Amino acid sequence: MTSMYFGLLMFFCMVPVLFFVFISMYPRKWENKNRIFGVNNRPEFNNEKSHEFINIVTATHRKEALIILILLVLIAVALLVIPDFTTKMIGWSVYIYVAFFAILVPYALGNSEMKKYKKYLGVISEKVMYADLKNVGKIHSLNVPMLIIADILGLFVVAFAVLIDINILPINLGIFQGTFICTALVASITVTNIIAAPIAFIVDNSRNDVISENSDINANYNRARKKVFTDFIVAMSWVDDFMAAFTILMFIFLHSEIVMIYILSFYLLLLLFSVFIFTLRKIALDKRYLTVESKLIEEDDDSWILGMFYFNPDDKRFSVEKRIGMGWTVNMAHPMGKLISVFAIITIVASLASMIWIGMMASTPIDIHENDEYIICHHLWDEYKINKSEIVSAEYSDLSNIHAVRIAGTGMENVAKGDFKVDGIGKCKFFLNPQAGNYIKIVTSDQIYYISDNTEDETSAFFKNLSE
Amino acid sequence: MIIKINEYSDIPIYMQIRNQIVMGISSGELEAGEQLPTVRALSTEIGINTMTVSKAYQILKTEGYILTDRKNGARVRMEMNRSKSINNENKDELKRIVSEAKLSGISINDFKKMIEEMWGK
Structure with a gap:
C-alpha cells in the first residue's frame, strides 16, 4: 500500500513537471521569444535564411525532446508497477536525475548549434552590460517583516516539538515520545526557511535588468520581478510553519507512522501548487514587459555554458537570474559559486552512492x-x-x-x-x-x-x- | 539614465563610466544635485570591482562634476566650474574628429548641424 502510494505521489509530481519543462524549454514558435536555446534572439535572426535555419534547429530538438519525454513517461509508468518499496524508491531517485538530464540534452545541443550559427553570421559577443543609474540599489520588494516573523515562528514550532520530546510539556506523542522523530521532521521542514531567507535577501539586492531606455519601466519591471520571487519565498516560509505545526498536531492525535507519509504528500502538493502559482505570475510578468523589440540585449551568451551554467570570471556578481527555469543561479567563476558548484556535485554523487548503498542493503539477506x-x-x-x-x-x-x-x-x-x-x-x-x-x-x-x-x-x- | 559598459572596448571601464556620467550631466539626464549610486551598489550592478567605480568617481570629483562625502555619498554638483574653454586633450580629440569628418566628405553645414543637435540634446 505504502509502495503504491509513494509511486503515485512521485508519478503525479514528476510527470507534470517534465511536461512543464518541455513546454517552457521547447516552444513551437521561437520568433516572439527572447532567447532560443539560451541564445539571445537577435535582429540578425530575422532574415529569411536565418529563419529557415532556426526553424529546422528548433523543430529537430523539439522532436528529440518530445521522444525523450514520451520515453520518460513510459519509464514512470513502469516504475509504478514495481511492487517492492525499496526498489521503487531507488528507481524513482535515479529517475529524477536521469529525467532532468535527458530532457536537457536537446536543449544543450540546440544551444551549441545556435552559438555556432551566431559565429557563422559574424555576430561578435561584445560583452555589453547596462545599468540604470537611477535604479541602482533602490529596487526592493522583499517583505522583510513577514519573512522574519515566519522564520522566528518556525523556530518556535521546532522549540515546541523539542519540549514535547524531552517531556517538559505534558503532551503525549504515544510511541513517538522521546524518539525525536517528531522534532526531526518538524526541523527538517522549517530548516528550509533558514536556507531560503538569505536567498530572498540576495535576490532582493540583485542587479536590476535593463529592458528599456525608460528608467520607470525598468524600475517597475525589476520591482515586479523581484516581488514574484520574494513573495514565493515568504509564502513558502509561512507554508513551512503551517506544515510544521500541522505535523506536531498529527503526531499528537494520530500515533502512527503513516502520519509521515501523509505529511510529506500534503507538503509536496502544496509545494507543487506554490511553484505553479509562481510560474504563472512569472509568465504573466515576462509577457507584459519582455518583448523582443524592447529588450536591450546584453551580450553574454558565451558566458552561459550549454545555455544553463553561468561562468563569467569578469563578472564579480555571485548570483544571476537563470536563463532557463525560474529563480537565480550562481556564477560558477565566483569563489562562492565554485564552492557551491563543488558542493552540488558532491551532493549528486553522494545521493547516487547512497542509492547503491541502499540497493546493497536491500539485496543482501540478513x-x-x-x-x-x-x-x-x-x-x-x-x-x-x-x-x-x-x-x-x-x-x-x-x-x-x-x-x-x-x-x-x-x-x-x-x-x-x-x-x-x-x-x-x-x-x-x-x-x-x-x-x-x-x-x-x-x-x-x-x-x-x-x-x-x-x-x-x-x-x-x-x-x-x-x-x- | 542608462549606462552601457563594453568589456571588450579599448576604453577602460572606469573611463566609460566617467564619460557616460559626464554625458548624462551635459544632456540633463542627471540633474544638478542628483544622488549617484554608491560605489558598492554600482559595482554590484555592473558586476565589476568596487575600485573601478571608485576610480571613476574620483576622476569626476577631481574634474569638478560631482561632490562626494561620507554622509551623502556622491551627488552631481549644483554648480559646475565653467572655465569656458576645453582642455588640450579634448582639443586634440576634436581635431581628430573634424579631420575625419572632412575626409569623409561631409559638408561643414551638415557637420555644424550635427554639433548643434548634440549640443541641444
Missing part, C-alpha cells in the same frame, strides 16, 4: 548464526554479537504482535536493524527481516534484542537449535 559463545547477527558490515552466557530469556513470536518505531538505524521492507522503540517495552536492538514474519526476542542482562533470519523457516530452525 544472516544469524551461532558458535559456542555467541549468537552472531551479520548483515553487510554490521555485526551484533550476543553473549550466550548473558541471555536471561528467549521467546519466539509473530511480528504482527509488536509495534515499533525506528530511532536510529535502518528500517526497510526486508531489513530492520539498529535502535528501535517497541510499544510497551522501550528501546531495543533490532536485527531482523520484517518479511520473515516471526522473530526471536532475546533478553540479556543489559539489552533486549529482536532478531530473525531471512525466512520464517530459518528463524524457526534457529530458535529450535538455540532452545536445545
Whole structure:
C-alpha cells in the first residue's frame, strides 16, 4: 500500500513537471521569444535564411525532446508497477536525475548549434552590460517583516516539538515520545526557511535588468520581478510553519507512522501548487514587459555554458537570474559559486552512492548464526554479537504482535536493524527481516534484542537449535 | 539614465563610466544635485570591482562634476566650474574628429548641424 502510494505521489509530481519543462524549454514558435536555446534572439535572426535555419534547429530538438519525454513517461509508468518499496524508491531517485538530464540534452545541443550559427553570421559577443543609474540599489520588494516573523515562528514550532520530546510539556506523542522523530521532521521542514531567507535577501539586492531606455519601466519591471520571487519565498516560509505545526498536531492525535507519509504528500502538493502559482505570475510578468523589440540585449551568451551554467570570471556578481527555469543561479567563476558548484556535485554523487548503498542493503539477506559463545547477527558490515552466557530469556513470536518505531538505524521492507522503540517495552536492538514474519526476542542482562533470519523457516530452525 | 559598459572596448571601464556620467550631466539626464549610486551598489550592478567605480568617481570629483562625502555619498554638483574653454586633450580629440569628418566628405553645414543637435540634446 505504502509502495503504491509513494509511486503515485512521485508519478503525479514528476510527470507534470517534465511536461512543464518541455513546454517552457521547447516552444513551437521561437520568433516572439527572447532567447532560443539560451541564445539571445537577435535582429540578425530575422532574415529569411536565418529563419529557415532556426526553424529546422528548433523543430529537430523539439522532436528529440518530445521522444525523450514520451520515453520518460513510459519509464514512470513502469516504475509504478514495481511492487517492492525499496526498489521503487531507488528507481524513482535515479529517475529524477536521469529525467532532468535527458530532457536537457536537446536543449544543450540546440544551444551549441545556435552559438555556432551566431559565429557563422559574424555576430561578435561584445560583452555589453547596462545599468540604470537611477535604479541602482533602490529596487526592493522583499517583505522583510513577514519573512522574519515566519522564520522566528518556525523556530518556535521546532522549540515546541523539542519540549514535547524531552517531556517538559505534558503532551503525549504515544510511541513517538522521546524518539525525536517528531522534532526531526518538524526541523527538517522549517530548516528550509533558514536556507531560503538569505536567498530572498540576495535576490532582493540583485542587479536590476535593463529592458528599456525608460528608467520607470525598468524600475517597475525589476520591482515586479523581484516581488514574484520574494513573495514565493515568504509564502513558502509561512507554508513551512503551517506544515510544521500541522505535523506536531498529527503526531499528537494520530500515533502512527503513516502520519509521515501523509505529511510529506500534503507538503509536496502544496509545494507543487506554490511553484505553479509562481510560474504563472512569472509568465504573466515576462509577457507584459519582455518583448523582443524592447529588450536591450546584453551580450553574454558565451558566458552561459550549454545555455544553463553561468561562468563569467569578469563578472564579480555571485548570483544571476537563470536563463532557463525560474529563480537565480550562481556564477560558477565566483569563489562562492565554485564552492557551491563543488558542493552540488558532491551532493549528486553522494545521493547516487547512497542509492547503491541502499540497493546493497536491500539485496543482501540478513544472516544469524551461532558458535559456542555467541549468537552472531551479520548483515553487510554490521555485526551484533550476543553473549550466550548473558541471555536471561528467549521467546519466539509473530511480528504482527509488536509495534515499533525506528530511532536510529535502518528500517526497510526486508531489513530492520539498529535502535528501535517497541510499544510497551522501550528501546531495543533490532536485527531482523520484517518479511520473515516471526522473530526471536532475546533478553540479556543489559539489552533486549529482536532478531530473525531471512525466512520464517530459518528463524524457526534457529530458535529450535538455540532452545536445545 | 542608462549606462552601457563594453568589456571588450579599448576604453577602460572606469573611463566609460566617467564619460557616460559626464554625458548624462551635459544632456540633463542627471540633474544638478542628483544622488549617484554608491560605489558598492554600482559595482554590484555592473558586476565589476568596487575600485573601478571608485576610480571613476574620483576622476569626476577631481574634474569638478560631482561632490562626494561620507554622509551623502556622491551627488552631481549644483554648480559646475565653467572655465569656458576645453582642455588640450579634448582639443586634440576634436581635431581628430573634424579631420575625419572632412575626409569623409561631409559638408561643414551638415557637420555644424550635427554639433548643434548634440549640443541641444
